[in-house]
Amino acid sequence: MENWRQELEELDRTGMRRSLRTVQGAQGPRVRLEGREVLLLCSNNYLGLAAHPAVVEAAIEATARFGAGTGASRLVCGGMEPHADLEERLAAFKGTQGALLFNTGYAANTGILQGLLGPDDVVFSDALNHASIIDGCRLSRARTVVYPHADAAALEALMAREAPQRKGRWLIVTDGVFSMDGDVAPLPALVRLKEKYDALLMVDDAHGTGVLGEEGRGSAEHLGCLDGIDLHMGTLGKALGSSGAYLAAERTVLDILVNRSRPFIFSTNLPPSAAAAARAALQIVASQEGKELRASLRRNRELFVARLRQEGLDLLGSETQIVPVLTGEPAPTMAASTRLLEEGIFLQGIRPPTVPQGRCRLRATVMADHAPADLERAARAIIDAVGAP
Ligand SMILES: *Cc1c(COP(=O)(O)O)cnc(C)c1O
Numbered sequence: 001m002e003n004w005r006q007e008l009e010e011l012d013r014t015g016m017r018r019s020l021r022t023v024q025g026a027q028g029p030r031v032r033l034e035g036r037e038v039l040l041l042c043s044n045n046y047l048g049l050a051a052h053p054a055v056v057e058a059a060i061e062a063t064a065r066f067g068a069g070t071g072a073s074r075l076v077c078g079g080m081e082p083h084a085d086l087e088e089r090l091a092a093f094k095g096t097q098g099a100l101l102f103n104t105g106y107a108a109n110t111g112i113l114q115g116l117l118g119p120d121d122v123v124f125s126d127a128l129n130h131a132s133i134i135d136g137c138r139l140s141r142a143r144t145v146v147y148p149h150a151d152a153a154a155l156e157a158l159m160a161r162e163a164p165q166r167k168g169r170w171l172i173v174t175d176g177v178f179s180m181d182g183d184v185a186p187l188p189a190l191v192r193l194k195e196k197y198d199a200l201l202m203v204d205d206a207h208g209t210g211v212l213g214e215e216g217r218g219s220a221e222h223l224g225c226l227d228g229i230d231l232h233m234g235t236l237g238k239a240l241g242s243s244g245a246y247l248a249a250e251r252t253v254l255d256i257l258v259n260r261s262r263p264f265i266f267s268t269n270l271p272p273s274a275a276a277a278a279r280a281a282l283q284i285v286a287s288q289e290g291k292e293l294r295a296s297l298r299r300n301r302e303l304f305v306a307r308l309r310q311e312g313l314d315l316l317g318s319e320t321q322i323v324p325v326l327t328g329e330p331a332p333t334m335a336a337s338t339r340l341l342e343e344g345i346f347l348q349g350i351r352p353p354t355v356p357q358g359r360c361r362l363r364a365t366v367m368a369d370h371a372p373a374d375l376e377r378a379a380r381a382i383i384d385a386v387g388a389p
Pocket residue numbers: 103104105106107109130132175179204206207235236237244245
């Protein structure tokens with residue numbers, strides 16, 4: 001215990017200690033935190049679907065019909081109708097032969113990479129990929145070649161260098177929208193490379209699904225290359241307002257995962273309510289209402305970003321609803337986020353290992369149902385907090 005206590009004290013001293021907070025009530029653009037109403041500027045519930053009446057109703061109805069839990073993993077007896085319905089819907093949404101649910105995005109990424117790759121294989125991974133992809137690469141025991149962020153030319157040079165000693169499968173893996181930078185992967189260039197070098201391309205669209213593209217099908221729709229992606233991974237807990245994750249892909253790939261993916265095999269299936277809620281959310285995403293929510297999200301994002309850019313803040317490469325403000329070191333970052341919270345604006349300072357050393361930031365996320373006046377106020381407060389830490 002004593003050395004753990006010392007470790008925590010050291011984290012305190014360096015501004016690196018993490019701790020938990022409890023939001024009161026449902027997730028929305030404003031929430032209660034420690035008894036006070038605050039503007040929520042750090043949720044991935046981008047379209048507000050987590051508390052949407054139709055989504056909530058679907059979860060209640062599924063619980064009434066199917067119960068609260070599934071009682072076992074899919075391979076035992078935990079597979080139920082809401083899961084099969086949702087998989088069918090996800091496959092249609094991404095235009096693939098099928099889809100397979102996982103309990104979280106973390107379980108999906110670790111389970112897909114571990115299930116599909118082995119020691120003879122090579123995985124090419126973007127330097128800013130999500131931690132769950134990094135852990136999946138480790139679990140897979142494949143050789144991992146990290147390429148510079150979003151740099152297709154550098155990736156090609158690495159692939160050319162690897163080619164002479166190739167033994168097994170090759171897989172390129174990237175976030176569609178990068179979770180801490182808010183930029184979009186160069187997918188058309190990656191599609192060309194995966195074709196040229198006979199590799200598979202996996203996109204983690206945790207932050208693109210529901211949000212990007214005319215129909216909300218994600219970053220690949222946005223960039224016009226939906227058919228070029230072999231493995232469409234995405235999550236149900238962000239824009240879709242529920243919980244869980246999926247892989248949409250060819251049937252053969254899914255069948256291998258059912259047989260080999262440890263996080264899929266050895267874990268109790270998602271509750272029926274989570275699957276039914278995600279299915280209701282997908283229906284909204286595909287509807288006129290979904291189009292309007294995406295338009296509202298884009299307008300809100302433009303307004304917010306324009307204010308911050310006017311003041312010359314470094315928003316890294318943000319192109320989406322994820323808007324980082326670079327602050328550098330941990331201490332000023334956490335001071336700024338504390339000051340913002342005092343002013344009723346709730347967003348998180350992001351530190352290593354989530355981002356590289358010296359690249360700490362305030363990570364703001366815009367929602368479709370934020371009031372424009374609230375975003376104006378938040379932008380002013382951020383400018384003040386970052387300017388005078
Ligand atoms: C959030 C996130 C995940 C993990 O998804 P969970 O369902 O929260 O476990 C995976 N990849 C990316 C890019 C993410 O942002």
